[in-house]
Amino acid sequence: MKKILEVRGLSKIHGRGCPQCFDSTGPEADTNICPHCGSVVAAHNVSLDLHAGEILGIMGESGSGKSTVVKTLFFDDAPTAGEAIFFDGPQGGQQWDMFALNAARQRWLRNHRFGMVYQNPHLGLNFNVSAGGNIAERLLMSDISHYGEIRERARQLLARTEVLVDRMDESPKKFSGGMQQRVQIAKALATRPPLLYLDEVTTGLDLSVQARILDLILEIQQELHTAMIVVTHDLGVIRLLAGRTLVMKYGRVIESGLTDQILEDPQHAYTQRLVASAL
Ligand SMILES: Nc1ncnc2c1ncn2[C@@H]1O[C@H](COP(=O)(O)OP(=O)(O)OP(=O)(O)O)[C@@H](O)[C@H]1O
Ligand SMILES: [Mg+2]
Ligand SMILES: [Zn+2]
Structure with a gap:
């Protein structure tokens, strides 16, 4: 499958930041707020690959940085560090270094190549x-x-x-x-658009309404071969839609792989708890 998006080392700090921000936050530190400068490390060192027509899930509790990732990729918010390459055209021959583009080019990508569905x-x-x-x-x-x-x-x-x-x-x-x-x-x-971001699109809706919208999303993926990044805290949504999944906590990706494998045999204690609590 043709690669459509490659993200490397994506980070986003809210606040002035300091040299200790990254070492003092994350799952081990059990916080995303730097104790030295008070900045919020919303995402750190997030990397992902997305292929044409594929659905990638991003799962994690509230505040883990899921929306931050799609917001930066849709240019709603500028990252602090990192790189994202968008492979455009039928052969992926044209490569856009997304965060290095000027505002007009970013707007063009947003309007012509990407789509966003907000919660x-x-x-x-x-x-x-x-x-x-x-x-x-x-x-x-x-x-x-x-x-x-x-x-x-x-x-x-x-x-x-x-x-x-x-x-x-x-x-x-x-x-x-x-x-x-x-x-x-x-x-x-x-x-x-060849690439669609969906951020908690069914959160808060009635279950029957949710189910029909999730079906619609799957149909669209099959008809139009749209690649999607689906952000949700709902394991059911991940299970239904996403072939591969990233699990985030305190701004970090703590686990990633095939959704079936993550749900059947979660490696990280946090993911194990998430999966167990959804059974
Ligand atoms: N503009 C901002 N200023 C300061 N902190 C922010 C800002 N936007 C987001 N944050 C913080 O960044 C962290 C990650 O936020 P994000 O919205 O990406 O989380 P999320 O995983 O999408 O959560 P939720 O499931 O609640 O939508 C959170 O701690 C949030 O409070
Ligand atoms: Mg969110
Ligand atoms: Zn800091």
């Missing part, structure tokens, strides 16, 4: 425009500019994510939580 739909959707308008906004960034064509494509995307097309002219603020997530997914897919 909080307010972050991913504009509630002042209609559901269809949200998708149109993203299509306008691509090469489609004909009104009728945009509307038709928005309609198709909403139909694909099982949002009632009759409601495409309504604001998503009137929609249920599950429906808002579907609109976010439709919007993220508008530019047919």
